[in-house]
Amino acid sequence: MSILVVGLSHRTAPVALLERVSVSGDALAKLLHDVQRSECVAEAMIVSTCNRVEVYAVVDRFHAVVSEVTALLAVHSGVPVEQLVPHLYVHYEDRAVEHLFSVAAGLDSMVVGEGQILGQVRQALRLAQDEGTLGPTLNELVQQALRVGKRSHAETGIDRAGASLVGVGLRLAERALGPIQGLRALVVGAGSMSALSAATLQRAGVTDIVVVNRTHERAVRLAQTVGGRAAEFAGLAAELAAADLVVSCTGATDVVVTADMVTPRRMFLLDLALPHDVDPAVRRLPGVTLVDLESMQNGEIAGVDDDGRTEAVAAVRAIVAEEVAAYLSAERAARVTPTVVALRSKAADVVEAELGRLASRVPEIEGRVRDEVAQTVRRVVDKLLHEPTVRVKQLAASSAGDHYAEALRELFNLDPKVPDAVRRVETIDMEVDR
The missing domain is CATH 3.30.460.30 (Glutamyl-tRNA reductase, N-terminal domain)
Structure with missing residues (x-):
């Protein structure tokens, strides 16, 4: 798989x-x-x-x-x-x-x-x-x-x-409006993105935050977390008329903010919803700036200060490469475990069968001697299998690891899917690690 x-x-x-x-x-x-x-x-x-x-x-x-x-x-x-x-x-x-x-x-x-x-x-x-x-x-x-x-x-x-979309959006708002402290902000929606938006506005120094949501109780809860106030969804148009900065991110399937709800003036709208919350026709209104996911995708965020991003990205890429290599190595090594278990299980079965045959053919062997013989045979088998099973696990971590497990299965005619072999995996792994 x-x-x-x-x-x-x-x-x-x-x-x-x-x-x-x-x-x-x-x-x-x-x-x-x-x-x-x-x-x-x-x-x-x-x-x-x-x-x-x-x-x-x-x-x-x-x-x-x-x-x-x-x-x-x-x-x-x-x-x-x-x-x-x-x-x-x-x-x-x-x-x-x-x-x-x-x-x-x-x-x-x-x-x-x-x-x-x-x-x-x-x-x-x-x-x-x-x-x-x-x-x-x-x-x-x-x-x-x-x-x-x-x-x-x-x-x-x-x-x-690398700031979030909300953070970048607010930096774009500052380009259009100047410092956003002291402005009135309107957050439309009360989901996770809206909560992030409200919190980001508060951290940026915006103290006048209004939250509007179809479920008013959720708007109240979110507004309380940022020291703002909640307004009824029916009053959205009035709140838009009083807002300088609007962040909208609802789960609506239709446009929430239409062009006729927006008064032409100096105003910034950040639409983070998919599908759109804000009618793109709003862009044609004098003084109004609308930034949405499409405009961001088309280069609106170009020119936002790097703030050390290039160096951080290089460092993250190195971490990802390291973690991918480690995951793949461990995953390949794990693939061979059922084969190793099957080999040791088969060897254990052979030992037990031979000890049973010895007991039936030489019943006069007294208990202490019989136990010593049994332990000796098991130790010999364990020592013979220890190095090849450890080695095959090490080799399995390479890109060609599956070939080593396949060779082991062919040489010893193993079926790694045998239920008894699978049940013994913890015991076998402990023996291999000794």
Whole structure:
């Protein structure tokens, strides 16, 4: 079984297409199960954010699963396959591991180094766990990816060098409006991105923050965390008229802020929703600046100060390369363990059979001598097998590791899937490590 990734992101697809392919809620769970139902797929997980939709799967076939996943993405999004395919990327085995680690470390984000992706990967992991589509292979891989992401942020400070989309958006707001301290800010929505936006505004020195959300109770809770106030969703137009800076990120499927709700004046709107919350026609209003994911993708963030990002990115890439090599080495070594277990199990069976034959042929051997003979025979076998089994585990860590395990199976006619051999794995590993 191998790891496969099929997806599209801001690097390969326009935001308009990402809007159509993006899935969430019940639709995301349904797509997850549809992928996992494939007879070639053992495990599945989906990372779906405003910047990417990626299907991770443990598969026993390559081309068949790529075709199936592509077809499912087309069906769930309504985008014809022929329009979808040019924007898809596929990673397999080693490259799939490297891609996930890079994503978790923030190297593949629209704003390199942003830390929100870690939470999004963790959310994808939890959904797959809750839906029962995750198994040991993907679970271990994703858990390791999360550790790589945490290590990257802790050791390089890339999260400070590469601010989140919200942070970059506020820096763009300062270009348009000047210092944002003292301005009135409006946050539309009360989800995780909206909470991040409100907190970022507060840290930037904005003290007049209003939160509007369809569920008023959630708006109240968020407003309280930043010392702001909540307003009813029905009063959105009035709040827009009083705001200087607007950050919108709801889960709505239709436009929330229309052009006729915005008064032409000096005003900045940051639309972080997918699909759009703010009608693009707002850009035509005098004095109004609208920045959304599409404009960021098309170069709006160019020129935002590097703040040491280049050096941090290089350091993170080195960490990712190191962690990928370590993961692959450990994973290859683990593949040979059932073969080693089968070899030692077979040897143990032979020893026991021969000791039994000796006891039946020479029954007069007294107990103490019989026990000493048995221990001696077992020690001889253990010593003969110790070096080759340790060595094959070491060799298995190389890229050609599977060939060594295969040779061992052929030489000794082993079946590593024998249940009895699997049950003895812990005992055998302890013997090998001595």
